[in-house]
Amino acid sequence: MPQRRPIGIDDLWKFERIGGLSLSPDGAQAVCSVQSFSMEENKGSSALWLLSTFGGGPRRLTQCGEKDGQAAWSPTGERIAFLARREQQGAKDETAQLYVIAPDGGEARRVSDFAPGIEAFKWFPDGKRIAFAAWVWPELRGTRAQVKAWKEFKARKESAYVTSEAQYRYWDHHVPMGRVAHLHVLDVASGRITDLFEGTDYELSRAEPDANCFDIAPDGRHIVFAHDPGQEKKLDTPRALAELNVRSGRIEPVAHDKGWDMESPRYSPDGTRIAFVAANQGRKHTMPGRLAVLERGGRWRALSEAWDHAVHAPLRWSEDGLAVLFTAEQEARNHLWRFELRSRSATRVVEGGWVQGFDLAAGVLVSAADAMDHPARIHSLRDGEAPRRLERFNDDLLATLKFGAHEDVRFKGAQGDEVQMWLVYPPGFDPRKTYPVLHSIHGGPHAAAADTFHYRWNTHVFAAQGYVVACVNYHGSSGFGHAFLDSITHRWGELELQDVEAATDWLLKKPWADRQRVFASGGSYGGYMVAWMNGHVKPGRYQAYVCHAGCFDWVAMFAEDAYTWFPRELGASYWDDMAKVHAQSPHAFAGRMKTPTLVIHGALDYRVPDGQGLAYYNTLKARGVAARLVWFPDENHWILKPRNSKLWYAEYFDWLKAHDPARRGARKASRKTTSKSVSARR
Numbered sequence: 001m002p003q004r005r006p007i008g009i010d011d012l013w014k015f016e017r018i019g020g021l022s023l024s025p026d027g028a029q030a031v032c033s034v035q036s037f038s039m040e041e042n043k044g045s046s047a048l049w050l051l052s053t054f055g056g057g058p059r060r061l062t063q064c065g066e067k068d069g070q071a072a073w074s075p076t077g078e079r080i081a082f083l084a085r086r087e088q089q090g091a092k093d094e095t096a097q098l099y100v101i102a103p104d105g106g107e108a109r110r111v112s113d114f115a116p117g118i119e120a121f122k123w124f125p126d127g128k129r130i131a132f133a134a135w136v137w138p139e140l141r142g143t144r145a146q147v148k149a150w151k152e153f154k155a156r157k158e159s160a161y162v163t164s165e166a167q168y169r170y171w172d173h174h175v176p177m178g179r180v181a182h183l184h185v186l187d188v189a190s191g192r193i194t195d196l197f198e199g200t201d202y203e204l205s206r207a208e209p210d211a212n213c214f215d216i217a218p219d220g221r222h223i224v225f226a227h228d229p230g231q232e233k234k235l236d237t238p239r240a241l242a243e244l245n246v247r248s249g250r251i252e253p254v255a256h257d258k259g260w261d262m263e264s265p266r267y268s269p270d271g272t273r274i275a276f277v278a279a280n281q282g283r284k285h286t287m288p289g290r291l292a293v294l295e296r297g298g299r300w301r302a303l304s305e306a307w308d309h310a311v312h313a314p315l316r317w318s319e320d321g322l323a324v325l326f327t328a329e330q331e332a333r334n335h336l337w338r339f340e341l342r343s344r345s346a347t348r349v350v351e352g353g354w355v356q357g358f359d360l361a362a363g364v365l366v367s368a369a370d371a372m373d374h375p376a377r378i379h380s381l382r383d384g385e386a387p388r389r390l391e392r393f394n395d396d397l398l399a400t401l402k403f404g405a406h407e408d409v410r411f412k413g414a415q416g417d418e419v420q421m422w423l424v425y426p427p428g429f430d431p432r433k434t435y436p437v438l439h440s441i442h443g444g445p446h447a448a449a450a451d452t453f454h455y456r457w458n459t460h461v462f463a464a465q466g467y468v469v470a471c472v473n474y475h476g477s478s479g480f481g482h483a484f485l486d487s488i489t490h491r492w493g494e495l496e497l498q499d500v501e502a503a504t505d506w507l508l509k510k511p512w513a514d515r516q517r518v519f520a521s522g523g524s525y526g527g528y529m530v531a532w533m534n535g536h537v538k539p540g541r542y543q544a545y546v547c548h549a550g551c552f553d554w555v556a557m558f559a560e561d562a563y564t565w566f567p568r569e570l571g572a573s574y575w576d577d578m579a580k581v582h583a584q585s586p587h588a589f590a591g592r593m594k595t596p597t598l599v600i601h602g603a604l605d606y607r608v609p610d611g612q613g614l615a616y617y618n619t620l621k622a623r624g625v626a627a628r629l630v631w632f633p634d635e636n637h638w639i640l641k642p643r644n645s646k647l648w649y650a651e652y653f654d655w656l657k658a659h660d661p662a663r664r665g666a667r668k669a670s671r672k673t674t675s676k677s678v679s680a681r682r
Contacts, residue, residue, distance in 0.1 A: 004402035006464035016393040027364030053380035172636030264313035329479030354452035414498035436517035438467035443524030474499035490571030521546035535589025544659035553587040596626035598655040602635030
């Protein structure tokens, strides 16, 4: 058996990445997308694969597409629909279109020809129609008018984006100018498309509408959807639910309570109830999503308020209608739960790691879950049977790699509270030796350093370089109860820093920790944290920082896409209380910053605009602090291209090495040895 080796940067891009999971109506087969990458070509491609829930090897279903995804079985089980951009009959798709393919193979057939493109879809129960979301000009009538407008827009010579809207861009792209997201119906046989929102003021979310935004009743007569009821659409406006009569086109509000944000509706198997996720943002903007159920024609109730977990979409009803399945975080893991409606109690069905997706049909449950030491794996589960692994996409590569151990530890942090931290050790870790310590600080802040295989911040790749990696779930992190998450509100930086510092103290008490070789890195809010630390921690405690896409100046952050959200976290808008905002902003403490910092940012980052990184870098340079900038013109908040990712990791490691006292000492010793050797030869 070949000797295992530590995981490297290139290995991350050799893994097959599983996405989108859908079960056949009889539960016998699952379809998923599998994405692979080429470092040489600097791009990825995805194909659909079929997996038998009874065992046996997976079978590749699609061959010709580059990015086949969002696969869904028809209710009859005869076809699988998916989104793709392909070339067929001499015509190449400019935008994503709907295709169908038989599960036994053959050529996929394009069933839509809609120039604006298709964002997400669901089958009608009759298997003859598909509902889909698409961006259209709301003032126009008919598909032909939309196609004409699309062609004219594509042919225009002007490049300006012009708007009067409050929400005009999201994440890394602008909301299509002049367009809104409407629900449509496609007749699969004829290709005929009908805009269900035409002539109304209704629209779906402007933040990348997906298939969780709406659901179709079991009888196919109604569609329930989430929407922003405000006249001016904003990213953080609480959403309401409305129901559309497919035949008449009439739309009726079904759930709209001031302050409650409602999303991800799902009809019960008998169609009499609608489950959805509801968060009481009127009470506080950090309130978690609760499982709620609406009796059609009656009132709705939040059922999981006594259960201190945030409910995540998608929702799936049990086949008997007595329970709802969903994922929810618990102490740095994401499990699949079954929530009993009568007893209002939750039972763990699939344990994380991190459950990435699941589906349920005919008494069969399939789930995809990863963990810190492996990418996503798919299992099926039947009552009375042990879980069955359905694929081995990454086993051969994993068999060549050696991971260090990782463990879940607890320590006393801010306010005397227990704080969770992951430790990831280098391969071959020997507690009798000493090691450098590297903090990897998660973003959010209301997220978590989790038991998941992170491709962009992979802790085992970090540890393979010889570091003991520490991932602190500081106050404000998700998955540890609402009080813990909400504790940092209106005082960002305070408790989180106490937690990170307490973790460093805890680590430095270990005999294997080298106190002269401690580093801290983080992205997004984690980047904010290392910038905050640079202005609040005594220089020399940390040898260097890495700040990726970090928030630096909360006033200038008003350039971001979610600019109405963070003032609620800070407790004020800058024009109302500049002192309060500055008290939580790293830039206000720039005069204290002395620790060398690598600053990384992407120009397409609209969540933390690249001006934040540039301002931080410029500030450090102006102050004479050692700094280096890595700026990607073609990346967003995340570094997603293979070659750019490889460069990101290389710059990250090179920066730490350049400021590692042990490595600097080794280089000086090497230079002295070389100098003596040269002198001797002379």
